[in-house]
Amino acid sequence: MQILVQKFGGTSVATLERMEKVRDKVLNGLQRADRIIVVLSARAGDTNNLLALAGQWSPTPDKAECDVLVSTGEQVSISLFTMLLKDMGIRARSLLGSQIPIVTDDSFGCARIRAINSEALRGWLEQYDILVVAGFQGCTEDKRVTTLGRGGSDTSAVALAAALGSVECEIYTDVNGVYTTDPNICSTARKIDRIAYNEMLEMSSMGAKVLHIRSVEFAQKYKVAVRVRSTFDDDPGTLVTQEDSSMEALLVSGIAYDKDQARVTLHDVLDVPGVAAAVFCPLSEKDVLVDMIVQNTSLDGHTDITFTISRRDLQQTLGIMAEISPKIGMSKVVHDVNVAKVSVIGVGIRNHSGVAARAFAALTQEGINILMISTSEIKITILIQEKYVELAVRILHDTFGLDWT
Amino acid sequence: MQILVQKFGGTSVATLERMEKVRDKVLNGLQRADRIIVVLSARAGDTNNLLALAGQWSPTPDKAECDVLVSTGEQVSISLFTMLLKDMGIRARSLLGSQIPIVTDDSFGCARIRAINSEALRGWLEQYDILVVAGFQGCTEDKRVTTLGRGGSDTSAVALAAALGSVECEIYTDVNGVYTTDPNICSTARKIDRIAYNEMLEMSSMGAKVLHIRSVEFAQKYKVAVRVRSTFDDDPGTLVTQEDSSMEALLVSGIAYDKDQARVTLHDVLDVPGVAAAVFCPLSEKDVLVDMIVQNTSLDGHTDITFTISRRDLQQTLGIMAEISPKIGMSKVVHDVNVAKVSVIGVGIRNHSGVAARAFAALTQEGINILMISTSEIKITILIQEKYVELAVRILHDTFGLDWT
Structure with a gap:
């Protein structure tokens, strides 16, 4: 029995007319597979309205009860959608996270999936051609309702595909795939047909947020092929899958950027063991996410530490640095919010030398000063002045030939 | 462990301010009992909005999916209410029908309760002081969501009280009890302190709809004392309980009426076996509820059959009568919509002769013509012209001394 998982987001199910489009996509899917598992988000706006309620x-609503409340959003969309299918005489039923169950830990509001009862699902697949599953939700071992946090419906879909050994998991959204860079700032941006999980992870975390990052990690771990495509056209979209040799032939897959960056530099920090921990542990405790970190080799027993954070965390970060200043013996703290990050991403990078050098040269030629550099196996990240972001993206897109078909 | 069940209807939980009043009632209850089970309806309007959606x-929404949809109404109210309790540091949690579970049959939209897992409830009552349970909903043996139909939250509350051997089940509503008759048409109407289940059943079915009729049947079957009282004052309300000798001392408990009546008379019907079935089976198949039925003794092999129905069913009923006319050989069909029903109710009626005679005499004295009579053990029902209803109610209320304190 060939099972296809199809996930549709909140904008795709927002109105009756849109749900009818979704129904067409699902009926089309039924021609390509024996059974369909449809995973739906809450209708656009519903989750936010429930959170506002x-x-x-309460100023600090109980998290467990908040999940009971918010999970009604998907319950509404799956029941309405299943009514449409039943009216066509299709053998279908809705399933809540707790009915399957999709068992999670008890981190209410951001629970992680632990197990899915695939045996029960296979039983229902004998009786029904289409199962309509509530995304974003599950339940604890003792049946309390949980939600998976923002973007959790993508994770639900991938987890269901993994549990059932589904051939492919289709994630329908309002764009028709993953692009080599943001088409809004680079007119030659091109849709990518295939992308490796690692590349997709680097793209997601940089703001090309087509897929929720946890769903990509899940897909990578369980080797689920994920196809990102649009509810509103028939484009085959982008396949997110395991690396293969054809991908490695491509040096670079995409250029990502992120303008929400603030840079903080601690000057003349004592270069003794435990200093990095003294700086970054207090930030982590306050949920400040640190992005790039650079520490140069020490010359005279002192060194400079530079890191970047989200701009909204800047004031809190400066406060924490003032507190810990005596412990790490620094001379001064300097910050800059007019910075942005540009990344060159590709699995080909690890097998080809000189990619970084080519990127630096191209930027230098246009007079763009490089403020920080950080590299990983498949990514080169460069911090520059914010005003150069669009230019830098276009230069790098061109340098690595991403507009080639 | 003394357990008190308190049920609050949709108007009592419609807004934050009202929910705060409900919280006060529940905290007051916690001073009278060791543990409280709070049963809530959906916020006023929510269920109707979901049904409209x-x-x-769909013109004929799938019933099972409709229950998945509509049951979100109570899910919203129990989670919001539990947030209020948690904010006060109270050990509380919400419970959906499917979490307990409250097991029902699979008549989606009007399911009947089959069993309640009281062992699980007792387990939670060890951990929590207050359990906030969604009324109106349950689930089938195989965990599909069901709803109990209109007024089902009353039934949920009584069933929970029965399952836990609760001392009393308090039903909070927007009136402070059951009255001897409608105070809007009879200024001397008086609140009843105690009323027998049977009397309450006759009152409910006549439009004095303070309590859902099924919940009273349930309470009677499992001997649960139900107290009807107001969310908005401290009156002790009306206790609905088993008959006792003090009740029988009262001849009559209340006067009910119903203006939604249409009378249909079939003249000169053949008086042969099977005629009544030929008339009433087709009506039942079309869900026409027949209320009073009178058939006189036959004189010449022909008889007249008269019955009353809801006015909205009149046209359909006349159509059906025309269809079956050849089978039952009647001479003509006469109907009248300007009729109404007045009932005298009391467990004392069965032990005292002459109650009916007194009622008829009182009406006759005021020139009110009696169109039909039907009697049961504890009720005398009289059909009169609609224009006399208010007068008849006041006369009967006075005749049986219901304004006495």
Whole structure:
């Protein structure tokens, strides 16, 4: 029995007319597979409205009860959608996270999936051609309702595909795939047909947020092929899958960028063991996400530490640095919010020398000063002044020939 | 461990301010009992809005999916209410029908409760002081969501009280009890302190719809004392309980009426076996509820059959009568919509002769013509012209001394 998982987001199920489009996609899917598992998000706006309601009832709503409340959003969309299928005489039923069950830990509001009862699902697949599953939700071992956090419906879909050994998991959204860079700032941006999980992870975390990052990790771990495509056209979209040799032939897959960056430099920090921990542990405790970190080799027993954070965390970060200053013996703290990050991503990078050098040369030629550099196996990240971001993206896109078909 | 069940209807939980009043009632209850089970309806309007949504999606929404949709109404109210309790540091949690579970049959939209897992409830009552349970909903043996139909939250509350051997089940509503008759038409109407289940059943079915009729049947079957009282004052309300000798001392408990009546008379019907079935089976198949039925003794092999129905069913009923006319050989069909029903109710009626005679005499004295009579053990029902209803109610209320304190 060939099973296809199809996930549709909140904008795709927002109205009756859009749900009818979704129904057409699902009926089309039924011609390509024996059975369909449809995973739906709450209708656009519903989740935010429910969270706002909770906020009226309590300044700090109980997290477990908040999940009971918010999970009604998907419950509404799956029941409405299944009505459409039943009206066509299709053998279908809705399934809540707790009915399958999709068992999670008890981190209410951001639970992680632990197990899916695939035996029960296979039983229902004998009786029904289409199962309509609520995304974003599950339940604890003792049946309390949980939600998976923002973007969790993508994770639900991939996890269901993994549990059932589904050939492919289709994630329908309002764009028709993953692009080599943002088409809004680079007119030659091109849709990518195939992309490796690692590349996709680097793209997601940089703001090319077509797929929720946890769903990509899940897909990579369980080797689920994920196809990102649009509810509103018939384009085959982008396949996110395991690396293969054809991908490695391509040096670079995409250029990502992120303008939400603030840079903080700690000057003349004592170069003794435990200093990095003294700086970054207090930030982590306050949920400040640190992005790039650079520490140069020490010359005279002192060194400079530079890191970047989200701009909204800047004031809190400067406060924490003032507190810890005596412990790490620095001379001064300097910060800059007019910075942005550009990344060159590709699995080909690890097998080809000189990619970084080519990127630096191209930027230098246009007079763009490089403020920080950080590299990983498949990514080169460069911090520059914010005003150069669009230019830098276009230069790098061109340098690595991403507009070639 | 003394357990008190308290049920609050949709108007009592419609807004944050009202929910705060409900919280006060529940905290007050916690001073009278060791543990509280709070049963909530959906916020006023929510259930109707969800049904309207289903109606937009489908002219005949799938009943099982409709229950998945509509049950979100109570899910919202129990989670919001539990947030309020948690904010006060109270050990509380919400429970969906399917979490307990409250097991029902699979008559989606009007399911009947089959069993309640009282062992699980007792387990939670060890951990929590207050359990906030979604009324109106349950699930089938195989965990599909069901709803109990209109007024089902009353039934949920009584069933929970029965399952836990609760001392009392308090049903909070927007009136402070059951009255001897409608105070809007009889200024001397008086609140009843105690009323027998049978009397309450006759009152409910006549439009004095303070309690859902099924919940009273349930309470009677499992001997649960139900107290009807107001969310908005401290009146002790009305206790609905088993008959006792003090009740029988009262001849009559209340006067009910119903203006939604249409009378249909079939003249000169053949008086042969099977005629009544030929008339009433087709009506039942079309869900026409027949209320009073009177058939006189036959004189010449022909008889007249008269019955009353809801006015909205009149046209359909006349159509059906025309269809079956050849089978039952009647001479003509006469109907009248300007009729109404007045009932005298009391467990004392069965032990006292002459109650009916007193009622008829009182009406006759005021020139009110009696169109039909039907009697049961504890009720005398009289059909009169609609214009006399208010007068008849006041006369009967006075005749049986219901304004006495």
